[in-house]
Amino acid sequence: MSFLSVFSALFVVMASLFNAVAPAPQPAAPEDGVEVAVPLGGGCDPWFCEHEGRFYYCYSLGNGVGVKSADSLAQLFDAPGRRVYTAPENCEYSSDYWAPELHFIDGRCYIYVCADDGANENHRMFVLSCDTPEGDYVMQGKITDKTDRWAIDGTVLEYDGELWLIWSGWEGDTDGGQNLYIAHMSDPLHIDGERVLISAPSFSWEKKGMPINEGPAVLYHGDSVFLIYSASGSWTDDYCLGMLTLVGNPGSRQGWAKSPLPVMKKTETAFGPGHCSFVKNGGIDYIVYHANLESGTGWNARSVRIQPFDYRFDLPVFGAPAKEGDTVFIAG
Secondary structure: OOHHHHHHHHHHHHHHHHHHHOOOOOOOOOOOEEEEEOOOEEOOOOEEEEEOOEEEEEEEOOOEEEEEEEOOHHHHOOOOEEEEEEOOOOOOOOEEEEEEEEEEEOOEEEEEEEEEOOOHHHOEEEEEEEOOOOOOOEEEEEOOOOOOOOEEEEEEEEEOOEEEEEEEEOOOOOOOOEEEEEEEEEEOOEEOOOOEEEEOOOOHHHOOOOOEEEEEEEEEEOOEEEEEEEEOOOOOOOOEEEEEEEOOOOOOHHHEEEOOOOOEOOOOOOEEEEEEEEEEEOOEEEEEEEEEOOOOOHHHOEEEEEEEEEEEOOEEEOOOOOOOOOEEEEEO
């Protein structure tokens, strides 16, 4: 690990501690836009993205995937959706489609999603592809490293002309905890490198209910790269967001600096905030995530939230999760 990487990691830790306790900076308000009420509606693991001026929402349909699109971010959640893929029965990817993500790579559309045959221990990552974001997607198959172990929540990092898959997985073949792994990709459909552990639950706030790191989402800001992930059991009030900052080689554990405190956690009015995505509109950055309105409701009452955020010390500062009845002004 180079001196520069060590210095960068120390800076990230110190700045993260300050950002966690200081009031969040207030993003500049757009000159014009639309007021949107929070929460947007029921749902979990929201994947919002923008491509060529149009906004997309990719979501699970249990045994397949749906996509919504709109010209306006404010209208996206309520836009009509279309089922873009339905899984065949009685195969290794027939059931339990979780957390699909739509990515645009080299002029083609790819959806990365985990699925299984009805047994959770058989969850693996799969890739769908299509020429257009709302067309009929084709299953391209499983994407895995040579260990072929349990994997969910895959996302793609594009960095310095290279592709990397980052996902949440088991160390071995049994449940009991989840880590974040990365592996180099030769193309959008294949991994050609070893899986490398980049984050295991190490702080107490990552171990509530079960030691879990999952739901990684890449956030780009200038030359900086952040990996915002979900920690602790998603069924608990203490589900929260943590952050890794790229300070070196993305394919090594030393290349990532972990912030020692969560970057978003529960409040008295929002519980279990987690599994986020990011979208920019009108020059403003927005985080989209799910949370619960009431304590103890677990997986049964998750709803989708959106709110703007800003940066301090070149690190993202998200603030507290929005509460029911808040309004967000989204650039029109």
